[in-house]
Amino acid sequence: MSQPVLYSELPWPEAERRVREGAPLFLPLGATEQHGRHMALGTDLVLPTAIAVRAARRVGGLVLPGIAYGNRSQPKTGGGPAFPGTINITANTFSLIVRDIICDLHRQKARRIVTVNGHYENVWPTIEGIELALDAIGRDKARDLTILRVDHWDMIRKETLERVFPDGYPGIELEHASVLETSMMLALRPELVDLTQAVHDGPASFLPYDRYPEPPAEVPASGVLSLTEGSAAEKGEWLLKDCEDGIVNIVNREFPSG
């Protein structure tokens, strides 16, 4: 299992061989989005890429270049499209990227694709992109293809959340730029986190509806929806381990001979 895992670092004969032999292809889906005053804008791509690399090493997979621009950030899940620093693309463009990549992977006979998503707002345009690809390929011809769609936070086990949040888990919906993401970044790229800059102006309290074009003033000024307090690299490792294990289990289950 010591083979290289980054698709973009292979020459074509090696990529062709690996794809032909059935290597699962991991596609990290991220964003460029504010993650609080204390953490890098690229967090949503750093995390799924790192998780995909770890999983790929264990299952003989390859990690494709990630998508660094995500579907429009929303106030309740990422601060909103107007937050400084965030760069949004439209849902349609995001779906077309996913569609085109899957279509072309299918053309070159890839049959095992795993999208690993790190940005909540990507969930729906990824689904749409996959469906559009299946339409374009033709539902009949697409039968030899399997696409798995994973959001990394769904890999985290309940036991781990209880360890990370001994006082109770505030829920995934407020976890943007908060303890989960901060801890994983501390484990992976501590130089991209500066907890001294963390401002404790959360947790956000959201109204049960959306307003456009001017959203209610409910996103904390820092951009952190919940809390950063209690973030730690060690916790990040627990979480990353869950994500890695979860994906490895899924791949082994779905691609038995992988």
Added chain:
Amino acid sequence: MSQPVLYSELPWPEAERRVREGAPLFLPLGATEQHGRHMALGTDLVLPTAIAVRAARRVGGLVLPGIAYGNRSQPKTGGGPAFPGTINITANTFSLIVRDIICDLHRQKARRIVTVNGHYENVWPTIEGIELALDAIGRDKARDLTILRVDHWDMIRKETLERVFPDGYPGIELEHASVLETSMMLALRPELVDLTQAVHDGPASFLPYDRYPEPPAEVPASGVLSLTEGSAAEKGEWLLKDCEDGIVNIVNREFPSG
């Protein structure tokens, strides 16, 4: 407040007057989607339309014709696009419908729009449609416009859920065609519910990822994700009352002179 509330039943001079006077315009967003062996395919439009009508009566609003075709059903939230009876449209088409309607309402000087959604898969393409409308109108010019986006289930109060589920609320994510929707339909349109046909083959237990093109066989054969047992018209009334009150409160808050 005894004015008519259905936009489509007004002649144009009346519609023009009401819009000019600031009547909030409610746009019900639904679907044509399986809702178990016991309930009508149109449930997702019946509910938000009925709720919008009740709210409109109290705030002097108008209810626009609803959208009866929803964004592609997903296995975990509605049984999936391949379930018999379900008619799916694409995310892009759904977004364009929302965009076009908002643009044209703005053209005719409507300034207060409330989308009332009854189909989970519509959430994201509705957001996209609103953003596309704001882009098309021009962000500067759109400043005189307010669009509120409401999912009816978010209006239900915690206290009511505790009354409806004395043994604990299984969570909104499994509520498709289950006690909440069934009870509200029993209250509104009992002839569209036949509990003798309800099959208790749930609750669904979902894997923490999606698979395409063939989803895992995890949707109960009935299409009911959770349970129908315990559904009752009386509970439905409690829930509808919450939805109505919730929207009335939002409208009063956001459109003070409404």
Added chain:
Amino acid sequence: MSQPVLYSELPWPEAERRVREGAPLFLPLGATEQHGRHMALGTDLVLPTAIAVRAARRVGGLVLPGIAYGNRSQPKTGGGPAFPGTINITANTFSLIVRDIICDLHRQKARRIVTVNGHYENVWPTIEGIELALDAIGRDKARDLTILRVDHWDMIRKETLERVFPDGYPGIELEHASVLETSMMLALRPELVDLTQAVHDGPASFLPYDRYPEPPAEVPASGVLSLTEGSAAEKGEWLLKDCEDGIVNIVNREFPSG
């Protein structure tokens, strides 16, 4: 023939069975458009829906939820897109709705579709939507599918027009919100017509060209292109009967075992 006819009111097992047994599926295509000072904005959907229901009862068909938003109104046929009360969508969006619905009906093995149109401006984007659906399905695979496209006014017999207009028929092109539509609405939904509000400022006299962006001032202020005088529920029944019979004949001819 006493089976229910509204698709949206069936539970999925019933819908599936009816589709499998070859029930023709009627798709009403309407609009939300000014129909004079005396008649409801929803007229263009009320009429084809009612006609489709009557025909469906006789041929064992099902009526799908109708499309309430029509392609941009034009001055010469409906008052134009800027008339108060009218809500326009673009031709492209309308075509995509038709395309998506047909594609998904084909996916669930529907083979007999009848669009019943009540808004003149929908004619061309409906044709385009059907062609786009055939392209998307694949012309080879679409051979098992038959789509009939009907404009309800084409079902009216010459003899009936002579009875309705003993002094001569002014022609369908000026019939917007005039005697034909008003009479049918009086027969179907008299509460949505108030002839005391009818203003006799027509008939319209159109220049033989279009002008954009500002159309010539040729639409009567009332929005009625011809006359309402002489409208009567009884005449409406004659007309509706023609529409119903015409569609029943077409269905029996095209779907012999229907």
Added chain:
Amino acid sequence: MSQPVLYSELPWPEAERRVREGAPLFLPLGATEQHGRHMALGTDLVLPTAIAVRAARRVGGLVLPGIAYGNRSQPKTGGGPAFPGTINITANTFSLIVRDIICDLHRQKARRIVTVNGHYENVWPTIEGIELALDAIGRDKARDLTILRVDHWDMIRKETLERVFPDGYPGIELEHASVLETSMMLALRPELVDLTQAVHDGPASFLPYDRYPEPPAEVPASGVLSLTEGSAAEKGEWLLKDCEDGIVNIVNREFPSG
């Protein structure tokens, strides 16, 4: 009035000057479509181009390069998209061509545009293209622009029709490749008409609905919907004169200082 009229034959300084001085710009819209066994496929562009040239000479206008590919032919108006020889483009593409040309003409300060259409199926996508252009330009900014949309057959006077058809006019809807078009082509380009090849297998008798994907077998094998008998160059001249005069009158009325 002896200035050149073909835009494409001018060098840019001359085109710039003419546009700046307010020359109306005529855009011929045609098709490549079967016109019977006796007439050229390009008829639908030959006619509006010739008419535009004649009108342009009299009003100091310029004729832009014409669009030779038209929106999908339909059985009842041109033989249908599957007729041999016909080359169809989609409604969306046709609309985008019209949109792009108008937007770019507006950019270079053209303010007077006249589309002259020779293909019935182009009517609706031309309207849509104009509306899309106005949306793209911005309705406010588009106020200095006037677009006139003319179908050449609407310019023909009743008196002329009575002269051409002394036994009664069969109606424009069957006139495809019939006496009107054939006569005008005989007047303009007699070498593109060979009446010895005309087959008298019409007139077409159409059912009052459309069927897809296989249209009813109702188009005469020749492709001529009505009759060619009685076609004559002299009649063609009468008709062309009407078209020319009609457009000149419109331009003089709409662009008084033109």
Added chain:
Amino acid sequence: MSQPVLYSELPWPEAERRVREGAPLFLPLGATEQHGRHMALGTDLVLPTAIAVRAARRVGGLVLPGIAYGNRSQPKTGGGPAFPGTINITANTFSLIVRDIICDLHRQKARRIVTVNGHYENVWPTIEGIELALDAIGRDKARDLTILRVDHWDMIRKETLERVFPDGYPGIELEHASVLETSMMLALRPELVDLTQAVHDGPASFLPYDRYPEPPAEVPASGVLSLTEGSAAEKGEWLLKDCEDGIVNIVNREFPSG
């Protein structure tokens, strides 16, 4: 080889026969773009059309109606989209035109298509249009189709360039409206060239990057990128002969039985 070559001038039975017998179909791709103070705006369509006609005569081919509106002009290759007189369409629209035409030619069983391009900016959207057509047709079904894409300037032999430019060839990239195009136009349509209007303000000297929205002021005021001096009809004939021979050779090579 004395058969007619213009597709639009044939009646449909003749077009059908020629296509069935394998006649190569030439599609000229042009533009409406400034070509200096001395030459017509339509140059980019005149040239490929004339070349296609000459080649078609020798190989029994047919020339389809050309596309007169090209992809956005760029400063370095045609003066830029803002140059007076130029009418630009978008890359997407241009691609869709090419896609639609190819799809429909395939539908009517054309199997040999040759695009002959005269506008540099068309190169890429033509490629995209061809690929989109192949996607729409289906790569499997498209195997019976061959599309050749030719830019006419690539047909010019080195020997001819040396004869035309005895002092050295300045390179194709500056040849817009310069000696090559001017000479060919002098040979074909001398009335569309007025060398007395040629201004010698070139050659252009371009910066090695593009700037938007305001391009650097590097296009000579005349619009001629290089020189017109030395243009001559005789040289034009040499060049046209090369283009004609080049295409004839390609067609004979690729369509041996053509």
Added chain:
Amino acid sequence: MSQPVLYSELPWPEAERRVREGAPLFLPLGATEQHGRHMALGTDLVLPTAIAVRAARRVGGLVLPGIAYGNRSQPKTGGGPAFPGTINITANTFSLIVRDIICDLHRQKARRIVTVNGHYENVWPTIEGIELALDAIGRDKARDLTILRVDHWDMIRKETLERVFPDGYPGIELEHASVLETSMMLALRPELVDLTQAVHDGPASFLPYDRYPEPPAEVPASGVLSLTEGSAAEKGEWLLKDCEDGIVNIVNREFPSG
């Protein structure tokens, strides 16, 4: 000038400040495309990213996340879309990515954008994406924005090419995966180059036209269009220095106070 240069590694307050202060934003445009048997698939993104980083350090700029998927590879410039390992996206999708990013950068008040391209096939859809962004922003409002579009190979000076190719420069058109790219990769990421795998089966000799769907068999089997012989890290440094200097000069010229 020791500030961090990677946008994705900054927290939002820092990104906001830098953008507000006028830092030029560099957007690397790449591809995932075969680069011979000896070099990594990601070459086309590695190069412009590294060049942008070097330039950004000197001018106080920021480097945005790069685009790793490029417009369809073509045989003559990259081996073609069907070459193993290459992952193509469509021109339209690529343009929309560029459009969306520019629009959103403009929204957050970025006024200085520099695209740095490393994949020839991206040139045209990048131009289109920029133009679409300017259309979407509005040409008036876009006046405060400057976008520079650079292809890195245009930064290489003639003197350097003469040093790299003492026997004569074969021309940029064959340089795919050849000496220039290989040398720069040897300088930057030697572990992604394995010259022992280089196969000398070039240079490619291309026919002067394209053929679809099956291109002529003219791409060398290795995918290298020219030669790799003579590649050296030292030469790569010369080339990178040119690219860096070239961009620094452009930025200093265009953004004087940068």
